[in-house]
Amino acid sequence: MIRFLATVLGLLALAVGTVAVAARYLTISAHPGLVLAAAAPYLAVAAPVAVLLLVAGRRWLLTLLAVALTAASVWVYAPRYLPAQQPQQAVADVRVLTTNLGMGQADPAALVALSRDAADVVAVQEMTQSAADGLTAAGMDAVFPHRVILPAPLASGIGLWSRHPIVQSGRIDGYALPMLGTRIRIPGVAVDTTVLSVHLAAPWPQPIDQWLRDIAAFPATLDELGRAAGAGAVIVAGDFNATADMAPFRELLQQGYGDAAAEAGAGLARTYPGRGRWPPVIGIDHVLVKHATAVSARTVTVPGADHRGLLATVAVPVDMTAS
Template sequence: MVFRWIGTVLGAGALVAACLGLAVRYLPVTDHVMVILTSASPYLMLAAPVAVVLLALSRRWVPVVLAVVAMLVVVAVRIPLYTGPETRQAQTTPVRVMTANLGMGRADARATAATARDLADVLVVQEMTPEAQAGLSATGVDRDFPYRVVDPRDVASGIGVWSRHPIVESAPVDGYAMPMLEVRLRVPGVAFDPTVLAVHLAAPWPAPIDAWRRDVERLPATLRTLALDAGSGAVIVAGDLNATVDMLPFRRLLDNGYRDAAEQAGAGMSRTFPGQRRVPPPLLGIDHVLVRLSSASSLQRVPLPGSDHMGLVVGVDVPLNPTVS
């Protein structure tokens, strides 16, 4: 009898945790409490199968049914993150994009440049200080990626794009807490020049959340404008969005044909932060690549020694003759 009551209490607690993890995914992120809860959402949802087992052992059959329903909803929510690459278009060319938050310029320049040299065609960096830019240039990154638009700044505000493909247009994107860059690339064989948007949104924690809210609420309009300007050209958005897939404001970015590369490639949560140590491993996926009129066929995390983030390298299949969907 004692075991049954203990199992009931623990099972009910696990069911509440799982339901909370599901519920917060569909609520606005308005304060630090919601930042914490939405960040913890995937881990709270893991309590659903625990609830099923505990309540079944306690023979609480009505709560068991509720727990099973919660578990099925959790599965429906998480499975799309792991289902793998979709059918690729027949005529495409690969463009490998690496996004790297340099951790206020502290990332090891030689290691970052070596990873980009081996794996990327386009390198997008955030938190690039003047010293970090100089360090990257000293490694020969300017030779390996001969086209660049860089805006180094102190502390966390610098941003830059290096490319193996010619950059035919570039412009800053104003109105955000930190600088962003829009560049257009000339990729051989591609009829319409792809656009790359280098993004870094304000952090929602531990600073006041207001700047992040303004940034993430403004970004959908920027992405709509970008899509209109790009026309039939592919769009690739890369950087530190300081948001996870379980935050409603992030999923609102997936409109006008934009897709999350991690989901499209079946790469799961793609956790990149904090990235300093293997133990504990990164817990949050806040660095992202979004694609439009193109498709992500692969995604891998890469270490950035010295940074508090891991980097992402995404293989993007850019159609040779894309059409607006």
């Protein structure tokens, strides 16, 4: 009876583990696929559980399948906890903080204090006019003398503050929410760095269609940014409303970009939800880098916001010809 029960439970765990791997490669077209992909890291725990149960049930062929599935999961997730090789050439470290202000509800003084101590560039999303005014009153402009902001009601506002001069900026339209592109002149770096603050449409609880359109169009924008930047570094920071386990997100990396959290070995870098007593469960805020390397990344609490912020240190090569 024990062997039979272990076998049944082992088969169930094996099925769940298989779904976890398959969900990462789904063509997402509706909410069920989206939820499965977001839950993949948690569902993947079923694979080693299947190994134990099937061993207890003495189902050796099925055990081998469960071991292979476990190995596949380790192959997927272990690299996220292993930092990439550090750059060998001369670099300038740029600390980038991205945070969704929760429709302007983030505490301005707390965000300014966090940014003052931790960041050189701050990209914000869901910035209302009152949030922008509150940040200015709390001293954000004094700490970061260069800014481009587009405050707007509810979730539509976006902005970027920098310690270094912003020499060019522009609004990027064609998406559900506006994006903000800038060129930042970092002292000692030969080519100006492109920095983009981005907010893709939310896929939940509203219909998923606008998110699908946004994330399908975004690779072209990333490609255009990369070509316009030439040899210069590109940093794309914001709320992607997508986890690294979603196939459409990973397609963004095909344009030569790296995910800062993965490069820095920061694991799942979970940022949402950021309110309440429980820790976040999914990582939907990201920093992408091109012609640069993320050397550290971590999530940070932003009081009042419904996301945790993501703070990444990006090593930007000083001499781009050597990158």
